[in-house]
Amino acid sequence: MKLALDAMGGDFAPAINLEGAQLALSAFPDVKKIYLVGDETTLQKGCDGIGLASPRIEIVHAPEVVGMEESGLMAVRQKKNSSMSLAVDLVKNGTCDAVLSAGNTGAAVAASTIKLRLLEGVERAGIVTQLPNEYGVCNVTDTGANPDAKPTHLVGYAIMASIMARQIFGKPNPKVGLMSNGTEEGKGNEFTKDTLKLMRRLEAAGKLPFDFVGNVEGHDLFEHELDVVLTDGFTGNVLLKTCEATAKAFGKWLKAEIKASPVRMAGALMMKGAFNAMKLRLDANQTGGSPLLGVNGVSIIAHGSANSTAIFNAIRIANEMHRNGINPRIIEAMQKLGDISAA
Amino acid sequence: MKLALDAMGGDFAPAINLEGAQLALSAFPDVKKIYLVGDETTLQKGCDGIGLASPRIEIVHAPEVVGMEESGLMAVRQKKNSSMSLAVDLVKNGTCDAVLSAGNTGAAVAASTIKLRLLEGVERAGIVTQLPNEYGVCNVTDTGANPDAKPTHLVGYAIMASIMARQIFGKPNPKVGLMSNGTEEGKGNEFTKDTLKLMRRLEAAGKLPFDFVGNVEGHDLFEHELDVVLTDGFTGNVLLKTCEATAKAFGKWLKAEIKASPVRMAGALMMKGAFNAMKLRLDANQTGGSPLLGVNGVSIIAHGSANSTAIFNAIRIANEMHRNGINPRIIEAMQKLGDISAA
Incomplete structure (x- = not known):
């Protein structure tokens, strides 16, 4: 699995995200790559500080950050270069399988729903x-x-x-x-x-x-x-x-x-x-993150107050969802259910 | 204050109601009278068992009981001689100031709303x-x-x-x-x-x-x-x-x-x-009971699992509501507020 991590998301960002990524890389060999999305200088400095350097890590620069109090929909429309938006884009363009953010929940829902769109047969995420x-x-x-x-x-x-x-x-x-x-x-x-x-x-x-x-x-x-x-x-x-x-x-x-x-x-x-x-x-934090089910890609939303354990566990959930093919199974189940609008 | 107590209401009725009434009578001198509504023989036996005898206690016979799983509205319509219905009637006809029941909440709400009606200016209880x-x-x-x-x-x-x-x-x-x-x-x-x-x-x-x-x-x-x-x-x-x-x-x-x-x-x-x-x-149980605000009379709803302490505290709340003139104050405040349907 390849993960896009909104490294600027969360009350204690970016430290929790970098530490969580570090923990996940050593625990899960099938996490092939984690893209850290956010301010390049800040993230490079943070990585250096905890000795996070690996060919499985790549920093993707994002000049903007979505604030916790911003309107989700407005943030997606206006901050096209936010760490959250660019992280979701990495799933949209096929670079990654999953995106994780501990930032503004409304914005994460809006970005995932608008950019990734819904799985076939799903009415709402x-x-x-x-x-x-x-x-x-x-x-x-x-x-x-x-x-x-x-x-x-x-x-x-x-x-x-x-x-x-x-x-x-x-x-x-x-x-x-x-x-x-x-x-x-x-x-x-x-x-x-x-x-x-x-x-x-x-x-x-x-x-x-x-x-x-x-x-x-x-x-x-x-x-x-x-x-x-x-x-x-x-x-x-x-x-x-x-x-x-x-x-x-x-x-x-x-x-x-x-x-x-x-x-x-x-x-x-x-x-x-x-x-x-x-x-x-x-x-x-032991649960780590809440999946947004129904979007075309794995999207995990972590608590704003998440710590590095939460980020680690959220990456674990993303990995399990990808490995167990949750989304293909959802498409199949929705096909079996068929149209229920007249049920 | 005079109280009508649905003595058959609650998972542990009638014992909790009789014991709660006994505690309240000795603690609150301004509780002038408690009417115990329910099966006369059962209640008399229960009172004898705990030595509850006082001119401030009176048993009112009610041959029926509303079950905890019954539909509230149906129970009010069909069981006119239930302990709950007759207890509310004692407020309706002016004998009592307040009614208390630990029985079926839906039925207590329906009986109080239908029989006591709403206070002037109140749209919903x-x-x-x-x-x-x-x-x-x-x-x-x-x-x-x-x-x-x-x-x-x-x-x-x-x-x-x-x-x-x-x-x-x-x-x-x-x-x-x-x-x-x-x-x-x-x-x-x-x-x-x-x-x-x-x-x-x-x-x-x-x-x-x-x-x-x-x-x-x-x-x-x-x-x-x-x-x-x-x-x-x-x-x-x-x-x-x-x-x-x-x-x-x-x-x-x-x-x-x-x-x-x-x-x-x-x-x-x-x-x-x-x-x-x-x-x-x-x-x-320390809170004791939840007032149903907006009906013309004091109506207190206790938890189905109430114990005698809960009943005692619910009687305390009923007494305080009566003494502090909560209902006259509500009428006055609603009058001041006026019509808000076009606000």
């Missing part, structure tokens, strides 16, 4: 994010690409994310649920009720290549065996950030309680192993 | 739930009454919840945010974008009796000073259950990590005080 649950991971999609989704978009997300669950997370018959405000069949808002009806019709017609479990609710996210949770990009984004915020507050408040007494602090020291294991389990 | 944050509590509304909300409904929720924040949680100038998928002004789905525009127009016209901070996101829930977070009942329900699920998973996984070694277990024992404080801080 969606971001899939992995949350740890008791059975491995739950692939939540869409977590932000498409805030005003239609029911047919969610069918596409279900097909695409279930391929991820099968090929990358080893679940031969993925369990797919629709996020709602209760598990009963009648629950939901107008949008999810319409989506549920459409899914049930496709299920009855034998068109769903996964185990559709119907409505699920927030309570099901971690303790129930769910491989894919479907939602519009607005709700998915709120859900994801609420998870992150709750886990962060829990950790922070517990730390404050521990600091309230020396005995508690001594106890916490004895529990260090448990806390470290929790940290690892909940650390979004 | 909404559930407000308190989440603990670093500044006290954040009043999230709506958390489930109205899954397909309109922008004008959210203006009403903002007015009503900010009165709660001011009168009950001691925030003279409540900070109110709109839950979105990012804090930038352009973020949102069509619904929240329209809501933001309406709020900004009302703000410019000097019509908002609180500090409107614009878009907020999931990350802002616990660490930022926010007294009210506005959302439609679908997203709010997903948000609330996601919080609960994340905190529960965090606690459960930490417990499993602790049990993995005797040293960790000894450390945890020394940290018992910290864990207990966390438990108390995150325990939804």
